[in-house]
Structures are given as structure tokens and as C-alpha cells.
Amino acid sequence: MTQLKSGERQLAMILSGLVLLAGFLLAAAGHGDPMGVHGWIVVLFAAVILVVAMRALDDPEPTEDRTMSYYDDPTKVGIVIALLWAVVGMGMGVWVAAQLAWPDLRFDAAWSSFGRIRPVHTSGVIFGFGGNALIATSFHVMQRTSRARLAGQVSPWFVLLGFNLFCIVAASGYIMGVTQSKEYAEPEWYADIWLVIVWVVYFILYMRTLARRNEPHIYVANWYYMSFILVVAILHIVNNLAVPASWGGAKSYSLFSGVQDAMTQWWYGHNAVAFFLTTGFLGMLYYFLPKRAERPIYSYRLSILSFWGIVFFYIWVGSHHLHYTALPQWVQTLGMTFSVMLLIPSWASAGNALMTLNGAWGKVRDDATLRFMMVAAVFYGLSTFEGSFMAVRAVNSLSHYTDWTVGHVHAGAMGWVALITFGSIYALTPVLWRKKTMYSWKLVEWHFWLALSGTVIYVFAMWNSGITQGLMWRTYTESGTLAYSFTDTLVAMHPYYIARAAGGALFLAGAVLALYNVVMTIRRVPDHAPHLDYPTNSEAAEPAVPAGE
């Protein structure tokens, strides 16, 4: 707040006031429906921000020239929120995993069944942890690579807090049973509309910041972040087209049905993997890995080629989720073909990352942060290979509907997405808060080994369980009848489900360490430099943006 001028504080007040009003409307319209509860959640959320803005309204104007420095406050808050979501989301994950091993851990409440809290886990880690990390790091990267301050003081907060409001509404909705049943797009219509507003502001902010840049070329990490913002917007809008049953309730019905809906959903679903969980995090990789290794990316040209390859190929592959279903054969074949071709740009990216480290292996050995990123690139390569393999129709006939898919997703989500994020956070934290170092490198080392062993245990358990189950389903006796009942396969899964919960628990423990370590870094580690960015050259004394801003 201290960095905001009085006009900006008023704007913040007005915006939170508007959200507050929208919350009241939602609460009034949805009286007696879960939507009403959501209205009150929105009211509460906006009221807190409104109070903060009002209390700061009469504070003195900021004295320093803001154009001289990067605007890092939203990034800082975003990083801490991301870690909080990581603990919540992964905690939910361990709980749902444990429910499959010991169903009584559900404790008999309506809200705590697997079906209701599973989306809390998936949305918590994908949107809460991943989304906040993406927004926070994108603010950091866009400023650094453009050598320009964020184009706005209020809009970054609007994006960050608005996105978290969406996450809270989503998670609390699942517990109350508010869901569209579209995987990874579960929130209902009003949350979807809100996300569109937030996303448009995010896109404008990004474009305006890029427009201020002092480099002739837009660094490739920004391309990846841009594709994440843009394509997620397209996917989100199309897949969530729905007609509400009434304006006074949460329930809505998808515009699409049957086979069209299936194709649209998995076009969305797989591209959420592509543009939320891959390109955004590749943006992170292309910035933080070279930075941490102190070497430029191995081949910049290759990074451009693989960018367009990924953007173009990924969008086709969703139909590999629908092999042997009622989806027309030709669409299945297209999806399979592009899934295999996708391996080329994916491995180009992973290889590019690893070649960057060639010659810096000593650093990788000594520095757990860089090792996080290195292992993330390896897992990225492995899980994209596995993905292409599983998209082949014959393999898919075995793997689909089994835990193999779950294992594959987690190899990507834990091994690639979470590790690159943790690596980036460890690289970023001392820089952001201008600290000499992390609070404890030993804890980072612990986190690394906990995360790695957790991922490996999880993935191996799911491979075993998935392949076992797939084979059991298709085994025939000599007389030509099915050898195993469905229940038989469940019994066979039990030990793997226990191992999976254990692997997840290790990973969760690592995330808790990360949160503790970052908080202690902020609170305990002495400052490295004064709280001020200094301009590079003497010309910088002349602000390019008029003082009216």
C-alpha cells in the first residue's frame, strides 16, 4: 500500500467496493443455494481488501521515484500464497489418496467424500499452487526481461487477488457440491465469468508492460507466458459455455452434449496440461534455469522452434483421451499422430535445458536449487515421452481408465511442474526480498530428496497398479470367460494405494519445508542490499513516463 499513490488507493477502494457489491448481489440472488454462500465469501474477501485500502487512504504519498525500480510486492505476495496453496492442495491430495487405501478416513461427512474433495486437490495444486506461481513469476520475468516496471500499480493486485478469489470460490464450491463435472473446469458459471475478467486484465497488463520494454527483442520466456495467458483464455471460454438453470442458482448445463462435449472437454483438458502446466512453466524454465546456472540458454533458436512446435501440435492431441470411444475414428487418429509428433518439440525443450547445464554440472551437484530445475527438465522429457507413448491407440487400450494415467499425470505434475516451481522459488526468494541467502540450504537439500523420493515412489506405485489392473481386466480364462471380477482388481490395488499415499506424504512434507524455509528467509535472514533498485546508467534520472502516472 505504501507504494500506491492516493489516486491508486482510491481506485483500489472502488474496485473492491464493486466486488463487494457483486458479492451482495450474488448472495441475494442465490439465497438458499450454495451460490448465496459464495456471495458471502466474495463479500468477506472484498471487505478485507476494502478495509486495507481505506486505512491506507490518508497515508503520505510515496516519496521515491517509482520508475527507478521494479514493482515486486505483488510477486512477493504471490509466492507466499502459492506456497500456502501448495500445502493445502497437496494435503488434500494425501487425504484423497489415503481414502482410496482406507475408505473410512472419509469420516462419514457429506462434504468429505472422494468425489467432492478430489477437485479441491486438483484445483488446489493446479490453479492455487501452479497458477499463483505462474502469475507471480510472470510479473517478475516480464519486468526483468523488458527492463521495465510493471505497467500499473493496481492491476497486478487485481489480477493476483482476483485469481485467488476465483480459487477460493472454486474450492469452497466443490465441498458444497457445486461443480460442472468437467474435469479441471469444474467451477460454475459465475466463477467462470469472474475468471474471464481477471484474465483480460492480466493480458492487458502483460501487453502494456512488454510495450514499455527497453530491449528490442521479446525474450522467449515471455512468449511462453503469453501463450499460457492467451490460449488458456480461449480454452476456458469455449469449454465453459453453459446455460444457467436460473440466475438464482449455481447449477448450469453445458452447451455441448455427448460426443461434441467429450471432444471439447478433452480439447480443453489436454490443453490445460499444455498451456497451463507446460508452456507457462517452460517460461519459468527458460528464465530461471539459465539465470541460476549463469549461462545463456544452449540454443535460443531451438527454443523458438520448440515454442511454435508446442503451440501448434499440442492443440490437436486432446482426442487421445477418447480412443476406442464413440468419437469418430479419424479424430482419434489425428490426436494420436500429433501426440507422437509432439515428442519432437518437447524433447527439444528438455534437451535444450539440459545442454544449458552442460559444463555447469559442478553447480548442479552442489546447488540443490539448480538440481530441482535439472530434475524437472529430466521429468519433463520422461513424462512427455510417456505421454506420446500412451497416446498410441494400442497402448492406450491398456492404460486408459487405470492408475497408469494417474501416474503419468503425477510424473508431470510433481516431477516437472512442482520441481521447476520450487527451484524457481528458491532462486527467486533471496533476490526478491534482497536477502543474502535462503534461511537454510540444508532444508532445500532435504526438500529436494523428499520431493524426488516422493515422486519416484508415487509414479512407480501407479505404474505397477495401472498395468496390473489393465492386464487383469483383459485376462481370460481358458474357457473364454473373464478371469477376474472388478473386485479382484481392487484387492490387487490395495498395496499400491498405500505406497501412493506414502509417496504423496513425502512430497507434502517437502512442500511444508519450502513454506517454512521461505517464511524464515523473509523474517530472519539479514538484508543483502538497501531496499532500493538503482538504475544502470545516468540517463535513468529522466523518467520516461510522465509524472502524471
Added chain:
Amino acid sequence: MWRKLLSPFARLFEFQAKTHYRAERHSMALTIGIIAAASVGGIVEIAPLFTIDDTVEAAPDMRVYTPLEQAGRDIYIREGCYACHSQMIRSLQDEVDRYGPYSLAVESQYDHPMLWGSKRTGPDLARVGEKYSDDWQVRHLVDPRDLVPESVMPQYAFLLETQLETASLPDRLAALRTVGVPYTDEQIENAASDALGQSRPETDRADGVAERYGDATNIRTFDGRTDLLTEMDALVAYLQILGGLTDVAAETQPARGE
């Protein structure tokens, strides 16, 4: 007061006017490039599917969900059943042997959204209708491990105690009609009454259900409780119609002779 509140917007306009933007060709080109590259795949794969009615098998006997079944479907969605149960039998021999004829596109044409699912922690449910008795379904939902000791399914005993909310059913059916399900005005008007009627055989309301949705409609006291129309009624009514909206799959795919 007003002046103070409006001042940030005035600043906004000034800011626009004063700031000199360099002609920003690069980021615009990038934006357009990304959209161009990323939209094609989706268009090519999805657009033709909207003309698919030309090619899929016709099912003249296809009927819509009754209000009670649709309410059950909404509960199925609310509880996240789709996270563990698929409703899509693939055209593989072992699946056909285990679950029945493979699923056809037409069978989910009224499913907004579809519930094909992606994971079978539990078995496929595309043809579970009438495979078990109502009583079995109710007892299984109340405590799955009572009937299948190895099951890891959550218990849903509370459904048997919760009254089904029917007041919003006309709205819901109307919304479904907007997206393409052929409900008649009469069906929409009587939705709430029909929901109750379907679980109260031998009443006037039940006759109305048979009249509007056909004599083949299941009209039974699904949950065994006559004092209250519960969410269990709706969910079981839905489960019992799965695979039963049309006979086209069974007719076109004769069962494999032993």
C-alpha cells in the same frame, strides 16, 4: 466526495493521452501468431463434429431423462461420481464382455455435459441400469462395504435422509431445452410433480409420468420410503436408466454367442 472518487479515472484518461507508446508491433504479432497457431487444431477437430448427425446411427426410440432421473444425474455430478466411474464402454472385446455392448455416440446425445469419465476406480456404469435391484443399489449406496467388503467407495447414507429439492426442476428442464434437449412445455410445467410421481406408483401423478414419458418408464418407490421423496430416489432412478434410454446398441450389436 464524488470528485475524489472519480479522480483516479480522470488520471487514467490523462495517462492514456500523455503516454507515448512505441508502435508495438512485436507483441501484437506474437499474440496473433499464437492465436493462429493454437486455434487451428481445435477448429479442425471440433467443427466437423457438429455435422456428425449425418453419420451417427439413428435411434428413433431414444427418450429424454425424466425429471427425477435428471435430478439424480445432477446429484451424480454433485457428488463427483464421475471421478471414479466411467460411462463409456470402449469397443474392446473384454469391455464388451464385462459391461455390455460398446457405447454409441447417440446414447449420450442428451447428456449435458457428458459423463464419459476418465478413470475407473470403480466399474463402468454405462449399462448398469437394471443390472441390480433397487434395494441392492440403495443398500450399496448407504454402505458399500456391507455388500462388497473390498469396496473403497464412500458411503452415501445421507442421501436417504435428504429431501429432494424439486422446485427448481422446471427451470432446469427449461435450461436443458435451451441447449437442445427436446422437452415439451407440458413436461417442463409438470416437472416437479412428475419427479414425485415417478416414485409413487398407483397414483394420479404416476399416471402423468407414464403419459408424458412413455409406459416403459420405471415407476417405482426406488428407495423404499413412501414418507419422503429423497435424493436417494433420484440417484437410484438415474442409475437404473443408465443404458436404457434406447435399445439401439443392443439391437445393432448382437451378444456374442458362447
Added chain:
Amino acid sequence: MEMSHEFTLVLAKSFGLFYLIALSIGITAYAFWPSLGNRFDTAAKSILDDEDGPCR
């Protein structure tokens, strides 16, 4: 409205193929355009030292 399924299919497939080819050629040309080499190198190196604030 003579948009039969067959027709849209053929249209979609052939258009998709040409688009794929054109796009790959365009991108390869861009990535390997000789005069852009310097710019790429500068960009790749520029991120290594960017903590000194916006250069205004």
C-alpha cells in the same frame, strides 16, 4: 446449408495439412534468419544480469 459431414471433414483435413506445412516453413525461416542471429544471442545473454532495475 449444404455442410455435410463428409464435406467439412475433407475441408478440415486438407486445410489443416497445408496450414501445418506453411507454418513450419515460416517458423523455421524465422528461427534461422541470418540477420536475426545477433538479436537472439543478445536476448539470451541479457537475462543474466538484470537485477539493477529498469533502465529508464
